Amino acid sequence: MPTEVKVMDAHEMRRALTRIAHEILERNKGAENLVLVGILRRGAPLAHRLSRLIEQIEGTAVPVGELDITLYRDDYRTHAVSDIGATHIPVDITDKKVVLVDEVIYTGRTVRAAITALMDLGRPACVQLAVLIDRGHRELPIRPDYVGKNLPTARQEFVEVRLEELHGEDSVCIRKPDEER
Amino acid sequence: MLTDLITLRETEPEDIRLLLDTAQSFKEILERPVKKVPTLRGRQVVTLFYEASTRTRVSFENAAKIMSADTTSVAAASSSVQKGESLLDTARNLRAMRIDCLVMRHPQSGAAHLVAQALDIPVVNAGDGMHEHPTQALLDMLTIRQHKGRLEGLTVAIVGDITHSRVARSNLWGLTKMGAKVRFVAPATLLPRDVHRLPVEVYTDLRKGIEGADVVMALRLQQERMERGLLPSLREYSQRWGVNAKALEVTKPDCIVMHPGPMNRGVEIADDVADSGRSVILEQVTNGVAIRMAVLYHLLGGEASA
Structure with a gap:
């Protein structure tokens, strides 16, 4: 039986996102020129939530985009993904401060792909990275600017983020693999 | 896979x-x-x-x-x-x-x-x-789905030179699998001999064939594949089988018109349809x-x- 441990509930997730929203505003001295870009699938609802939180704090609406990185992955030859989303960014990102949003950062390869994908769409003034969970084990020199929770994990473990918009509840769980059979 | x-x-x-x-x-x-x-x-x-x-x-x-x-x-x-x-x-x-x-x-x-x-x-x-x-039928299905939001339950009338048309065959298989109803609408000489064995409704009258259709797909008359004697004349063909604005009065009001190209304007499709708001022909190409x-x-x- 795989065991599952809940490490974040809905309240904790809301507080973590609220703190990240404040940090984004603090670092960028306001909401001006910001664009939040969520990496599909799970980064997109988080980007929309951060935009709403920033609007509540600052009174300024920040545009939100969604980025599909399938075509930029480095493992197409071994694992071609079937479920492909559509990129939609409602503004030109050139000269904007882009905050990439994802649910978990792990090896850093997804973020590498996302940065390449962004550069094909324009030349942002800068790119920052916000994640709900940093589970470690980076394979590339990539580091998030905003972290909801640092979560030490083993490589065999699986971190599952469930979101109200996609799964009907907000939670983060660590699943441990099956015991040796 | x-x-x-x-x-x-x-x-x-x-x-x-x-x-x-x-x-x-x-x-x-x-x-x-x-x-x-x-x-x-x-x-x-x-x-x-x-x-x-x-x-x-x-x-x-x-x-x-x-x-x-x-x-x-x-x-x-x-x-x-x-x-x-x-x-x-x-x-x-x-x-x-x-x-x-x-x-x-x-x-x-x-x-x-x-x-x-x-x-x-x-x-x-x-x-x-x-x-x-197959890729032509896939792009046709994508275009239909963009306009109608679905394929299931739609009626698609494919009109014209069915016999010589690989587009008609691929669309028949594809659309049928996705739950649409396909009609072949053509003069008897341009219907394949085995048509009764296919999962398709056959009409040999244009108005009856496109009546109530959600989609009308006009096919190119493939004269390069034709033996003699299948058609009386191009003029008569266009009068009886050409898809024009008048004929489309019997379809659903939001019926779209497609053509796989290249078009023989004035033969299987009239200018007043090809260049109208109902035509999605260039969207098919994109x-x-x-x-x-x-x-x-x-x-x-x-x-x-x-």
Whole structure:
């Protein structure tokens, strides 16, 4: 039986996102020129939530985009993904401060792909990275600017983020693999 | 799991849905100022065409180039085919140059199947005789789905030269698998002999055939494949079978009109339809690039996961 441990509930997730929203505003001295870009699938609802939180704090609406990185992955030859989303960014990102949003950062390869994908769409003034969970084990020199929770994990473990918009509840769980059979 | 794309008759409905969904996602790339994604970097795609083509060949090549593949185009008219080389020898020689995918069009039904069996790389049928043209039907289905939001339960009337049409056959198989009802509407001389064995409603009267239709697809009259005596005259054909604004009064009010191109204006389709708000003919062409990107993506990728 795989065991599952809940490490974040809905309240904790809301507080973590609220703190990240404040940090984004603090670092960028306001909401001006910001664009939040969520990496599909799970980064997109988080980007929309951060935009709403920033609007509540600052009174300024920040545009939100969604980025599909399938075509930029480095493992197409071994694992071609079937479920492909559509990129939609409602503004030109050139000269904007882009905050990439994802649910978990792990090896850093997804973020590498996302940065390449962004550069094909324009030349942002800068790119920052916000994640709900940093589970470690980076394979590339990539580091998030905003972290909801640092979560030490083993490589065999699986971190599952469930979101109200996609799964009907907000939670983060660590699943441990099956015991040796 | 897709390995080749030869017929829609033998393609699973879930694979058809996958290709349509993928193409829908890829459409956004066509609207970018820089139309280039790195996915197929280092892959070589060859288009081998034994018949004339503008749309299909350019569409496949552009799709491959947008995905960063390298493309080479071989037209039989200017190749060693003229020196008597057989289709299979030509295909095997191209493969010996380590190409990764072959897109081919050939006047013989079954030619793509034959080549696919001989090669260990993905082969895409871009039209084989009067048999199938799967990517055309896929782009047609994508266009219909964009306008109607679904395929299931729709009535699609395919009008004109059915006998010679691989587009009609591929659409019949594809649309039927996705839950649409297909009608063939044509003079008896332009209906295939085995039509009663196909899952299709047959009409030999234009108005009855398109009555209540959600989609009317006019086919090109393929005079180059025709024996004599199938038609009294072009003039009479266009009067009785040409899709014009008057004829369309009996369809559903929001009926769209399609044509796989190239159009014979004034023969199977009138200007007052081809250039009207109901015509989605140029959207079909744009969707064609997205569909071919999706086909290349799924055929050339690694083991499917996620």
